[in-house]
Amino acid sequence: MTDMAPTTAPTTAPSAETALDLPPPRRSPALALLRRGLRHGGLVAGGVILLLIVGLALAAPLVAPHDPYAQELSRRMVPPIWQAKGNWDYLLGTDKLGRDYLSRLLYGARISLLIGAVTVLISGVIGTTLGVCAGYFGGRVDAVLSYIVTTRLALPVVLVALASAALVGSSLQGVIIVLGLLLWDRFAVVTRSATQQIAGSDYIAAAKAIGCSTPRLILTEVLPNILNPLIVVATLEMAHAILLEAALSFLGLGVQPPLPSWGLMIAEGKQYMFFSPWVIAIPATALVFLVLAINLVGDGLRDVTAPENRN
Amino acid sequence: MLAFTLRRLVVAFSVALTVSVIAFVLLHLSGDLATSIAGAEASPAQVAEVRHQYGLDRPLTVQYLDWLWRALHLDFGNSFYFRDSVVSLIATRMPVTLTLGAISLAISLIIAVPLGVLAAVFRGTIIDRLALTFCVLGQAIPTFCLGLGLIIIFAVNLRWLPVSGTAGWQNYVLPSVALGWYAVPAVMRLSRNGMLEVLSADYIRTARAKGLSPAAVVLKHALRNAIIPVVALAAVQFGFMLGGSIVVEAVFSMHGVGHLAWEAIARNDFPVVQAVVLILAAIYITLTFLADVINALLDPRMRVA
Numbered sequence: 001m002t003d004m005a006p007t008t009a010p011t012t013a014p015s016a017e018t019a020l021d022l023p024p025p026r027r028s029p030a031l032a033l034l035r036r037g038l039r040h041g042g043l044v045a046g047g048v049i050l051l052l053i054v055g056l057a058l059a060a061p062l063v064a065p066h067d068p069y070a071q072e073l074s075r076r077m078v079p080p081i082w083q084a085k086g087n088w089d090y091l092l093g094t095d096k097l098g099r100d101y102l103s104r105l106l107y108g109a110r111i112s113l114l115i116g117a118v119t120v121l122i123s124g125v126i127g128t129t130l131g132v133c134a135g136y137f138g139g140r141v142d143a144v145l146s147y148i149v150t151t152r153l154a155l156p157v158v159l160v161a162l163a164s165a166a167l168v169g170s171s172l173q174g175v176i177i178v179l180g181l182l183l184w185d186r187f188a189v190v191t192r193s194a195t196q197q198i199a200g201s202d203y204i205a206a207a208k209a210i211g212c213s214t215p216r217l218i219l220t221e222v223l224p225n226i227l228n229p230l231i232v233v234a235t236l237e238m239a240h241a242i243l244l245e246a247a248l249s250f251l252g253l254g255v256q257p258p259l260p261s262w263g264l265m266i267a268e269g270k271q272y273m274f275f276s277p278w279v280i281a282i283p284a285t286a287l288v289f290l291v292l293a294i295n296l297v298g299d300g301l302r303d304v305t306a307p308e309n310r311n
Numbered sequence: 312m313l314a315f316t317l318r319r320l321v322v323a324f325s326v327a328l329t330v331s332v333i334a335f336v337l338l339h340l341s342g343d344l345a346t347s348i349a350g351a352e353a354s355p356a357q358v359a360e361v362r363h364q365y366g367l368d369r370p371l372t373v374q375y376l377d378w379l380w381r382a383l384h385l386d387f388g389n390s391f392y393f394r395d396s397v398v399s400l401i402a403t404r405m406p407v408t409l410t411l412g413a414i415s416l417a418i419s420l421i422i423a424v425p426l427g428v429l430a431a432v433f434r435g436t437i438i439d440r441l442a443l444t445f446c447v448l449g450q451a452i453p454t455f456c457l458g459l460g461l462i463i464i465f466a467v468n469l470r471w472l473p474v475s476g477t478a479g480w481q482n483y484v485l486p487s488v489a490l491g492w493y494a495v496p497a498v499m500r501l502s503r504n505g506m507l508e509v510l511s512a513d514y515i516r517t518a519r520a521k522g523l524s525p526a527a528v529v530l531k532h533a534l535r536n537a538i539i540p541v542v543a544l545a546a547v548q549f550g551f552m553l554g555g556s557i558v559v560e561a562v563f564s565m566h567g568v569g570h571l572a573w574e575a576i577a578r579n580d581f582p583v584v585q586a587v588v589l590i591l592a593a594i595y596i597t598l599t600f601l602a603d604v605i606n607a608l609l610d611p612r613m614r615v616a
Contacts, residue, residue, distance in 0.1 A: 042447070150322065151329045154599075156554025156591045159572055163584050166576045167340055243453050247558050250455050251573060266456065277463045284456040292451035299447065 036304045043300025049293035057109035065091070066100035068107040068260050073098050080278055092282055095268065104260035105286055111261045112242045112290060115176055119241040120234050122180025127187020128230060132222055134188070135195025145188065152185050161244060165253045175254045179241050190233045194226040228305040235298035239291045246287055262287045315607055323600040330592040331382065334585045335375050341581040347391050387586035392578045397586045400571060407477050407567035411559065412552045414483050415491035416545060423495045424541065427502030431510060431537075432529055442503070446496040454555065458489035458562035475564035486563045490556055494548040501544050505537035512536075539609050546602035550595030 037043050056063060072094065079085050080093040080101070087093075092101040134145035161178050168174040198204065199222075207221050246263030248254030255261035257268070262283040269279030338344070345362035346353070353361070362368050366377065381387070387397035430442035465485060466474040476482050509515065510533055518532045519525075557569030564570070568587055575583035 147322065147326070151326045151333075154326055154330055154592045154595050155333065156551075156557075156588065156595070158555055158557050159569075159584075159588055159591065162557070162573070162576050163337060163581075163588070166579070167337070239451075246453055247455055251558065251561055253576065263455075266459070270459065273459060273463060274467050277467075280456075280459055280463075284453075284459070287453060287456060288451050291453070292448065295447060295450055 033304060037300070040300045040304055042296045043304060046293045046296025046300060049289055050297055053109055053290055053293065054113060056106055057113050060103075060106040060110055064100075064103035064106045065089075066103045068099060068103040069258055071097045071099055077272065077276060077279075079276065080282070083278070093278065095265070095279070096272065101282060104265060105262070105283060108260040108262045108265060108283065109286070109290070111172070111255060111259060112245065112287070115172070115179070115245045115255075116238040116242045116294075118176050119179040119183060119245075120238045122176070123182070123184040123237065123241075124187050124230070124234055126181070127184030128191045128223075130184070131188040131191030132195050132218060132226070135192040136199055136218060136222060138196075138199075142192070145192065149185050149188055152182075155182075157182055158244070158247060161248060162251060162253050165248055170248075170253045170256055172255050172259065175245055175248055179244055183237055183241055183244070186233055186237055187230075190229050191226055194229045195222055198222065198225050228301075232298055232302045232305070235294055235301060239294040239298070242287075242294070243291060312607065316604055319600055319603050323596050327593060327596050330596075331379055331589060332375070334589045334592075335378055337588065338581045338585045339371070341579060347579070347581075382586075382589065387589075388582045390575070390580050390583050392575070392580040393583070397582050400583060401568060401586060401590065404566055404568045404571050407565055408553060408556050408560070408569060411483060411486055411490060411556055411565065411567060412549055414487040415552050415556075416494070416549050418487050418491035419494040419498055419548070420541075420545060422491070423498035424502045424538070426495075427499040428506050428529065428534060428537075430499070430503045431506030434507060442499065446499055449492060450496045452492070454489055454493055455558050455562050457492055458486065458559055461485045461489055462562070477565050477567075482563070482565070486559045486565060489562070490552055490559045493555060494552065498541060498544060498548065502537060502541050505540050506533060509533045509537045539606060542609075543599075543602040543606050546598040547595075550591075550598045553594060554591050 075087075075090070075094055076096055076098045078087050078090050078094040078098075081088060081091055083093075090100050090102070092105060094100055095104065130145050130148065134142040161182055164178045164182075165174050168177060204217070204221055207217050212221070245254055245261065246266070249261045249263030250267045252267065255264055257264060265283040266280045266287075269276075269283070272279045341347075343358075345358050345365065345367050348365060349358045349361040366374065369377075385398050387401075389396050390400060393400055426442050426445070430439045433439055462474055462485065465472050472481050472484050473479075510529075515528060515533055518528045523532075553568075556567060557573055559565070560567045560569040561573055568591075572584055572587040575581070575587070
């Protein structure tokens, strides 16, 4: 074990004169990953936008200039400041009930992020359980899983989500449950193939040989080794969930008023879009930026954690 | 090949059967059917009468088999709200959705395949980067936002195309772009990757070595082989588009099947919802089955899976 020392010692760059005759120092894998990540333009751009949106959402009570639910009927449909009749009290204008648009937008980010995160948590647990079992056990278990996934894919997702949301009652919780129970398919597909790839490796065989129980083997050997692809799917599925929530709320069967969901804001603004397009342009832009940022982070993480899978 | 087809056929049938159970359960979770049929003002005795007449007092399995038997004969009963048979409602609205889906698919293929081929041929250049950036941006725009944006630009400001309705071909342009857009990134990525794989194959080097022009190599030799997986994806995307058209039909007030399902869900008219779910799923299952078989015919290596 004494020859372990040189591999762990120098993590900082060597000085110029020693660099010539010494082999390049080994960096810790985490540091190397971070370096690669910071050099990836898309990941950095997406990460910055995403952090900004998350920060604003968390700080909404502090930064929002008004109460997002307070109606001021004498100040309805005030345009945003870049338009002729703009008002500095309402940077992004007000909606048809005189509620401050900027404040609603900030609180709306909380709803989108909450729905994205909790949905991914539910669907991730379902999909990963199914996928890891199918990939690890193979054979008949695998056949049953691919059958379940095929059936799930055959269901028209928007339609079934709408119908189920109507059945459980359209609400924030309802949308989260419905989407969580519907969007696990990609988790299952990705974790299945990732588990298949590592199922034959030596460390799994070694763990088996020392008498590791199957649940423990899956938790301590399989899961940590499929974490990278899992995080990538979770990111991309979060964007998917946010888009679907916006669509459901837009169709009136998702989050209900007076909650400031971005999809709902677009639906409420639809009747004014001919004369005041900003009413839908503002929440739509916010939605596009959030989804774009999440997708950039997801794509970037895939490139950085698995460079061999690029393209 | 026959064994492969049969195996896929069995899977397709069992998936369809499972979906039918889900659709049936959906209807029965939606509330007491006898009350829905009899109406809100009916007395308990009338409700019981309706329950008996419609056979709703029988065991659920018997009801399911009876419903499935009728569904196979395209009898989905009557709508609670529209006072018409579910089949005739769907039949009158299906052409709108199918037309919309077909044009959308055509638009997305026309945009995505050349883009993917260009990106592969000029791999690593600015063209490739632009194409990939376009994909990432495209994926972030929700269908309904794109639809509303197209209305504001092309219907309200430029007045080139109508805002809504299904009167003429002009009405289909904006909705088809909005719906087709969604499939562009996936198709483009697949044609780019397929093309990259084919372009590094030996027979392409041979074609180049014997002095064929680059255009002939790409179009005649490479594209034909790279396009095979795109055929399968196109079939799947068409199925997704029929399901996703609900949003576009709502934005553009087009009275297709999606709009019908939306109205039906809002009015708790579950026989209609159930039938639409079942029919859309059946179309999707048929399409993926056909795509699998076509793929296996074109590429014998696929027949193992």
